[in-house]
Amino acid sequence: APSRSWFDDNPRFHQVLIAALELPHMRRLMPERVLRVFGAALGRAEARQPGPAHAVDALTARELEVLVLLAQGLSNQQISARAQISMTTVKWHVKNIFAKLGVGTRVGALVRARELKLV
Numbered sequence: 764a765p766s767r768s769w770f771d772d773n774p775r776f777h778q779v780l781i782a783a784l785e786l787p788h789m790r791r792l793m794p795e796r797v798l799r800v801f802g803a804a805l806g807r808a809e810a811r812q813p814g815p816a817h818a819v820d821a822l823t824a825r826e827l828e829v830l831v832l833l834a835q836g837l838s839n840q841q842i843s844a845r846a847q848i849s850m851t852t853v854k855w856h857v858k859n860i861f862a863k864l865g866v867g868t869r870v871g872a873l874v875r876a877r878e879l880k881l882v
Contacts (some may be wrong), residue, residue: 780802821861826860
């Protein structure tokens with residue numbers, strides 16, 4: 764559990780945390796579990812998962828393409844070859860997909876994507 768010293772010793776951390784809790788595009792700054800723990804410490808324990816319309820709108824066309832390839836069980840290398848993009852770009856898209864869906868793993872992304880009827 765976070766201690767008060769996190770906030771007292773790191774005043775900028777508090778500002779970044781608040782921004783990450785309130786602004787969807789800032790959520791990727793911290794892992795979801797960190798946001799949950801510190802959000803609860805700040806009394807902001809409500810779920811901040813993106814709703815279906817938000818998640819669909821937030822994913823770019825290329826991210827949706829990568830998500831579909833992920834759902835097919837392809838590795839990053841296979842996605843790179845199939846989508847004709849670099850491995851670095853694949854990793855970037857996967858990272859963004861995770862952040863926008865509020866997950867930390869491929870399985871989590873696929874479960875969330877199925878819930879949202881994205882795949």
